[in-house]
Amino acid sequence: MIKTALSKAAATAEAVGELATQLQGAEASVVLVFYSSRHDAREIARLARSAWPEAHTIGCSTSGEIVSGEMTDGAIVAMAIDRRVAAEVAVAVVGDMSNPRRVDAACQQLGALLHGDLGQHVGIVLMDGLSGKEEAVMDRLGDLTDLRFIGGSSGDDLAFSATSLIADGEALSNAAVLAVLHVPAGYRVIKTQSFCRAGKQLTPTRVDAAKREVIEFDGKPASEAYCEAVGARTVEEAGSRFMSNPVGLMDGDEPYVRSPQAFDGHALKFYCAVSEGIELDLLQSTDILADTQRALAEANSDGRVIGILNFNCILRTLELKAQNKTEEYAKLFSLPTAGFSTYGEADIGHINQTATMIAFLGVDAGAEPA
């Protein structure tokens, strides 16, 4: 069983109390809590630990929450996954994201679950969205395990000041929380970014990876090359195209989206790092609602999905808000769903303008594993 809960109460204790009431009856092995940054992380961590003492409690601050059929701001949402769905759970913390070697120690703590059957074990990764170090954590994690880690970067209601995470009673910053779930019935990964190829390529020929900046594309100043690619006459005009025309590192037909953030002189700053010498495709936005609907239908074509964790990029949420479509988006999630609007998404690597989701499957003795 997977249960979800929502509280819009302003007082943190009251809000967590409401979540606990709504989640009653679930013998949870893990409870995920996603909370607006107006709540104090230490209080959330403590109260969550107290409310679900038998379960692991993990979560992070958001820039908007997602719960079955509703998108909110300023609230708290939670998902309780019971022991029949997640038979075993291990949690570890990467306490300092600026040192990727700390991932090794965290992985040691995750123990045997980290090397379990790939169809029955899935990882969740939550990272500080203002650390600027998500690539390094995902990179090292990918070195150390073949398990799929899905997740997102914590938000702070677009203040870009400070985000937080929680893990088993502790409040954290500049940290990553790793969890591995043994899910005997299996799971499916949904990754949807709602972009198609625009038919133009840009190859970074000079980058500053640490600053997530491209200095030159194809030997030209990055600002000039991007303006040419999108057909903009000025950088101001080009800047207005960032959301609809990011670039994608193509894995076959699958883009790993890199979203431009701002021009920095003639350089172009991104929300995640890009590699020098690897061609990127200019992307064109498509319909988030139609793409999401299709992705969900494909993932649940046999009706086995019983709950969804959704890590949806804040830029997608902003686009939905601009089009007044958040309600329609939320209604696509009629199954028990929880998640949040992120400052970055994770699936194998760190990506932008994407929704990464874990679809948990129900226990069904006759069904094939995922």
Place this chain on the structure above:
Amino acid sequence: MKGMQEVAGQVLVLINKLIDARAKGNPTVASTTRTKLLLKGIKAESWTPSSADDPAMLAKVRDVAREMGVAI
């Protein structure tokens, strides 16, 4: 020049060795390893058996293999 041997395609050979060693016959792991390499700046499809050997790329693939704990 007489006596000098031109070697080509070593980057592809090393990439394929790395993927095979990591995947151990599991196609899902082979696919995700290929994606991991791409995200690290190593695009397997860009290299062919006739690609000129690039010492920097050869060193990069060896470094990645070492980080992944794979002997190539």
